[in-house]
Amino acid sequence: MPRFLATRILFALAAAAPLAIHARDAWITPAEASAFRTTPSYAETQAYLRRLVEAAPDILRMATFGSTPEGRPMTVMIAAKDGDLTPERARAAGKPIVLVQAGIHPGEIEGKDAGLMLLRDIAVTGTLPHLLDHVVLVYIPVYSVDGHENSGPYFRINQNGPETMGFRGQSQYLNLNRDYVKAEAPETRAWLKLWNTWHPDLLMDIHTTDGADYQPDLTWYAEDPHKLPPSIAAWQEQAYAREAMPRFEKLGHIASPYLEFRDGRDITKGIENFGSGPRFSTGYAAIRNRAGLLIETHMLKSYEVRVRASYDVVRSVLEVVNRDPSALLDASRKADAWAASLSATRGATLPVTFKQDPTPKPFTLKGYAFTQTHSDVSNDIWVRYDTSKKKTYEIQSWNDLLPDVSAPLPAAWAIPSQWTPLIDRLDAHGIPYTRLAAARRVTVTRDELTQPKWADKPFEGHHMLKDVAIAPTQEAVELPAGTVIVRTDNVDAVLALNLLDARAPDSLLRWGYLDAIFEAKEYGEPRVLEALARTMMAKDPALKAEFERRLKDDPAFAGNARARLMFFFERSPWYTAQKVGAYPVMRLDAAALRSLPLQEHAP
Template sequence: MTATLSARLLLALACVWPLAARCSEAWITPAEASGFRTTPSYGDTVDWLRRLAAAAPDRLRVETFGTSPEGRPMIVVIAARDGDLTPARARAAAKPIVLLQAGIHPGEIEGKDAGLMLLRDFAVTGRLPHLLDHAVLVFIPVYSVDGHENTGPYFRINQNGPQTMGFRGQSQYLNLNRDYVKADAPETRAWLGLWNTWRPDLLVDIHTTNGADYPYDLTWYAEDPHKLPPSIAAWQKAAYAGDVMPRYERMGHLASPYLEFRDGRDITKGIENFGSGPRFSTGYAAIRNRAGLLIETHMLKPYAVRVHGTYDVVRSVMAHVNADPAALLRASREADAWAASRVGNDVPVTFRQDPTPVTVTLKGYAFTQTPSEISGDLWVRYDPTVTKDYRIPSWANLLPDASAPVPAAWAIPPQWTVVIDRLDAHGIRYTRTAAAARVTVARDVLTHPKWAEKPFEGHHMLKDVDIATAREEVTLPAGTVIVRGDTAEAILALNLLDAHAPDSLLRWGYLDAIFEPKEYGEPRVVEALARKMLAADPSLKAAFEAKLKSDATFAASPRARLAFFFERSPWYTAQKVGDDPVLRLDARALDSLPLH
């Protein structure tokens, strides 16, 4: 008998009645041991999980998938029956893969402590023996490990426990739940590697909300159907509202779709969509053609209530997946096929509020609004002893707004390494040209850029720009990267590369250099140039005089007046200021390329 088998037999014997109570005590989690007053350190969390995995090696595996900026290992726990603890084994067994993550905002940490309890009850105590009959769970107990260890009592003023909480940003002061597309943080790069290794079918992201007070234990959010492949939209609708949340409420809880109030001072004015996009977890899952679910426990509920609520909602999610694993796998396959079929179609990349609200019932508390001599605004106070149902308008539904075309391929010249680096980080497949090639391409020409005044996540974002498309003949150098549009990564590539996409590399400021002319004219030289241009073009003269009359700021600026002429001259246009380096190819151009 091997040592491992002996250890497992002893553990099994130790858990047989009447010693079952002692077994449960042996696997009490640190949060349970404290009565949910505290949450364990990262080191204690990892130690506990490694001990648990050692007790059930056929059901649990602890792996390191990255290193934080401060040098801490980023761990993930794989949980499954029958030893299906690798991506290959999971796929061979036709088991959907669920990625459950906690602590992307480490002050919102109930997902970690609920996850420890779930793994224990699946692997060793026998309380949840069927949790993973037909699925594999990939569990990140703490995503932002440096933020988790930057702990203190004063980080979440809105929240009721635990005694100390982690910090919202990681050690480089980045919010990881805004970093999915731009992938600045080492943690995001590690996470993307994990995603590309496992290719999960469902992402569940655990948070704690801020906002109003109400009776709900948690609220939940799924991306609007217009943002999703049709098969994923259909699966999510049937899963969440149709099964997961009703089952969760039958467990004794109260849940609501996410509540983003239009006016935090007056909940009766209604709710709206909070505007998730690819920079967020569920928004990123959407552009990877996968289902996503955001869980927000309620900040003012005691920590024990929030942990147990998370435990139960994950149980409910897994029950739905287990009941029909083929449905989720089929939705993923169909979503990939849908994404690969979009060549020649425009795909929405921005969304607007549906102007027609629907009426919903909000289970809330009575509240008062008192004029405040401190803020000069209204001071809102809720009375949790008085429950009240409100009929309120909801503008949570979205409609497509700006769209972008999916070409036969995108071409990125090899010098644009910042773009190619992000393709690599996201696992987007590409080939390269083996030799220089002359082809006709579509290029976006970008004018009148406007940047945000304040930094956001380390960037001054490009807020607005005029986009015009031009067709031109160019020479693509050898080594040009070619990303095909007929693959499962097409929607991801579109959101990363297209100028219309709000989380594209262009919008995050990685291509700002294209807006900077490098050659300029001395004022005395441009003075002479302007006179020649005015003499040669009466329409230019009329436009100049009209602008002098209509724009006092322009008229008062010698620099702007000279720029008016220089920027309309070949001396400026030859610099190709505002030419997007990301090019679009049609099928004929793609077929003509010499590719490796």
């Protein structure tokens, strides 16, 4: 290169550098402007996003996808090159869709401020334009908007900044990251519509952790392979542990798998799986046959460190997806095919609960020295960490899970039309169904439910059904016209099973929407039951012997006059005729399904 030309290029670069710096300064985010002491209000966040859209309308689109209980709009940003700003264009272009959400717990708001910076650097300053080469980004800056605006300095006692932060619950005091299956909150209903519109290939959910003190500024969690379609499990193993997290650490961070300590007072006792399920974001993505990644920045690191960690981990994951977009698309396609094929196997079952693998694995924890002293306040152990003394611990990990309880996967489920809470949830999740065009008598498998036990305290506004005895029975029933038929030969089979099967821990039964089936509506007067008991014992010596054994073995029963009479009433036709505990969701085999006159349209 001629010397004069090289000199001119150097002068041009030198002249351009201040302009580039000035351009970036013009786009400083509100959090950056405050040196990360504060995080912007929702109005300030939206104003900044509108500026970005105005500067890059060919790359960014801003939309409202719902409304909160207090009437605030729920905002989503779409970022894509080549005009691929709709689901149809994204699919036609063969680009994976990555949904990133922040602020489902608004006190844990790093993902919002990281997202503003990332969108700026992708679309406006040109720092990271390559992140959209082969990906469409769907970004929710604040999921729980009402919770975000209920802001104050005293909501996260364990957390190091910002100065004020949002409240964990939304305005109806629901935790949105426990609402994915029961779908009670308006925000969840809106999110489900967004999901069913975009059908993302990957969900990233950004949080801040609680717990112990340690060196990593970010931990991450992916669902256990036993909870996932095989193709998704394989993609996640490669994408996260082998590619994205090493990239993230090269940017100056320390990452770790999620750290759920077995004993918070002694981190050397090891870690275990925190017990995710379909009520959580990544657990829901799993039953929708999709990849999920939970991000937890460390609450004791500064807010700036946490925001930059969120920025860099999203960047790292997007770089991995961009490098081989077909791998994620192929994993999604195979996962849907896998789900749709499950019911083709006679007697097919699917695990719905999981237990800890009893064999731990070695795990290296980058932590700090800590002390344990007796507390005269709590009369327990007071744990204190010394962050000036880094220390590596070789501990054990019980993170791996094994299948536990499995549920049968029929050819279809039949739901009588009066059970509207169930049908409403099918609609909310977008699960397809048909209805009987005419009444038909058919043999079904129905679960008889006995010995229900509810939680003592409410959880998310419900007393969960903790345990119940389940006995499958076959019977011939008359299914009336209008009965809802949910087939399983489609991509939503796993989702539907987790909503409808009595064994599934996040089923609508377990959340309490069918508690009425356990209530007898007719009862017997004690004087009548006295006579009934004597008649039944006279006719059935085995029943009399069972009653006498119960009196001998169960003092509480023996001392309860009503329980003694109910022993006989519950075994009489006056009780069984009420069908107490008859689960209204019935299972159909392939032959029964073929015999049904179905309407040809879905809801």
